[in-house]
Amino acid sequence: MIKSKHFYIRRAHRYLGVLLGLQFLLWTISGLYFSWTNIDEIHGDLQHKHPPQLSTSSNFVSPNMVLNALPEKADSIHQITIVSILQAPFYSIQYFSGNKIKIVLADAQTGKIRPAINKNEAIAIASESFIGLPSVKSVEYITAVGNHNEYREKPLPAWKVSFNHESNTNVYVAASTGKVETFRNNKWRTFDLLWMFHTMDYNGRDNINNWVLRAFSIFGIVTVISGFALFFVSSKRFKKRKIIG
Numbered sequence: 079m080i081k082s083k084h085f086y087i088r089r090a091h092r093y094l095g096v097l098l099g100l101q102f103l104l105w106t107i108s109g110l111y112f113s114w115t116n117i118d119e120i121h122g123d124l125q126h127k128h129p130p131q132l133s134t135s136s137n138f139v140s141p142n143m144v145l146n147a148l149p150e151k152a153d154s155i156h157q158i159t160i161v162s163i164l165q166a167p168f169y170s171i172q173y174f175s176g177n178k179i180k181i182v183l184a185d186a187q188t189g190k191i192r193p194a195i196n197k198n199e200a201i202a203i204a205s206e207s208f209i210g211l212p213s214v215k216s217v218e219y220i221t222a223v224g225n226h227n228e229y230r231e232k233p234l235p236a237w238k239v240s241f242n243h244e245s246n247t248n249v250y251v252a253a254s255t256g257k258v259e260t261f262r263n264n265k266w267r268t269f270d271l272l273w274m275f276h277t278m279d280y281n282g283r284d285n286i287n288n289w290v291l292r293a294f295s296i297f298g299i300v301t302v303i304s305g306f307a308l309f310f311v312s313s314k315r316f317k318k319r320k321i322i323g
Contacts, residue, residue, distance in 0.1 A: 095301060097297065098294065098297055098298055098301055101278070101294055102298070104272075104275040104276070105275075105276060107272065107275075108272035108273065108275055108276040109276070111268070111269065111272050112269070112272070112276075115265065115269070119265060120263075120265045120266045120269050121260075121261065121266065122245075122247060122260070122261025122262065122263055122266065123261075124209075125208060125209050125210070125243075125245070125247060125261060125263075126207060126208075126209070126258070126261055127206070127207055127208065127209045128207070129162045129165070129206070129207070130162065130165065131162075132160065132162050132167050136167055136186070136187065137187060138160070138167065138186045138187060139186065139187065139188065139189040140189075141158050141169060141171070143189035144169050144171060144182075144184040144189050144191065145171070147184070147189065147190075147191055148171070148173065148182060148191075149182070149191070150175045150176075150180060151175060152173040152174065152175055152180075153173070153174045153175055153176070154173065154174045155171070155172075155173050155174075156172040156173055156174060156179060157170075157171075157172040158170070158171050158172075160186055161183075161255065161256065161257065163183070163195075163199075163203065163256040164199065164202055164203060164206065164256075166185070167185075167186035167187060168183045168184060168185060168186055168192070168256070169183070169184045169185075169186050170182075170183055170255050171183075171184065181254040181255060183254075183255065183256065194235075194253045194254055195237065195251060195252075195253045195254075195255075195256045197217055197219070197237065199256070200217065200237030200239060200251045200253070201214055201217060201237075201239055203251050203256060203258060204237070204239035204241075204249035204251055204258065205239075207249060207258045208241060208247070208249060210243075212241040212242055212243040212247075213241065213242045214239060214240070214241060214242070215240040215241055215242045216239075216240045217237060217238070217239050217240070218237070218238040218240075219235060219236075219237060219238075219253075220234060220235060220236050220237070220238055220250075221234055221235045222234065225281055225282040225283070226274075226282070226283060228248070228262045228266070228267065228270065229250050229259075229260065229262070230282070230283075230284075231284070232250065232252075232259050232260060233252040233254065233255070233257075233259060235252075235253045235254070236250050236251060236252050236253055236259065237250070237251045237253060238250055239251065245263040245264055245265070246263060246264050247261055247262065247263045248261070248262045248263075249261055250262070270283065277291060278290045278291040278294060279291070
């Protein structure tokens with residue numbers, strides 16, 4: 079018995095629907111979460127207190143004084159900025175030495191190069207940047223992270239300062255610059271998990287050009303097309319025209 083096109087279209091649509099149904103559900107759930115949540119709250123911006131601006135009346139030494147005191151010969155200068163660390167001005171100098179980028183901090187008023195941020199300074203910086211007065215729960219020095227870590231693709235080493243707060247917020251402070259790199263809280267973690275399901279990047283979560291996502295997108299189009307085809311070949315009007323013809 080020769081099976082009709084109707085049979086094969088229905089079968090293809092059914093199996094593609096089973097294969098893609100769960101992923102479509104995840105896309106819908108994640109899309110709803112993304113559109114119904116406050117992105118500023120997810121990023122921790124509502125908890126983040128930025129440091130005060132530096133005074134223009136401050137007496138800063140020339141950056142050349144710092145460059146002459148670098149611990150290693152600088153092949154080229156990448157960037158020089160003035161930053162505020164615990165309300166004190168510092169030069170943050172990024173330079174290339176031996177094809178590697180290096181970062182040093184120097185007191186902008188004396189030119190003296192200072193060591194990397196220590197534990198107590200990291201706690202003070204993180205606490206100063208957090209709105210409110212939550213207590214510190216734990217402090218961790220991080221030198222490496224995995225692809226799924228909440229601090230992935232950020233400067234290392236860094237200090238992870240965890241607070242006793244209802245949002246379970248971690249504040250990450252870069253050891254080389256003293257900069258508060260990011261806030262991570264429960265809502266961000268939920269967002270990150272759903273983002274992984276949405277992009278289908280199960281290796282690093284942030285690559286939207288992965289082949290799994292591309293393949294499922296193509297299968298999704300095929301499923302929709304097969305659904306339209308099934309509708310037309312199943313319609314009474316289409317069958318009637320076929321019989322008349």
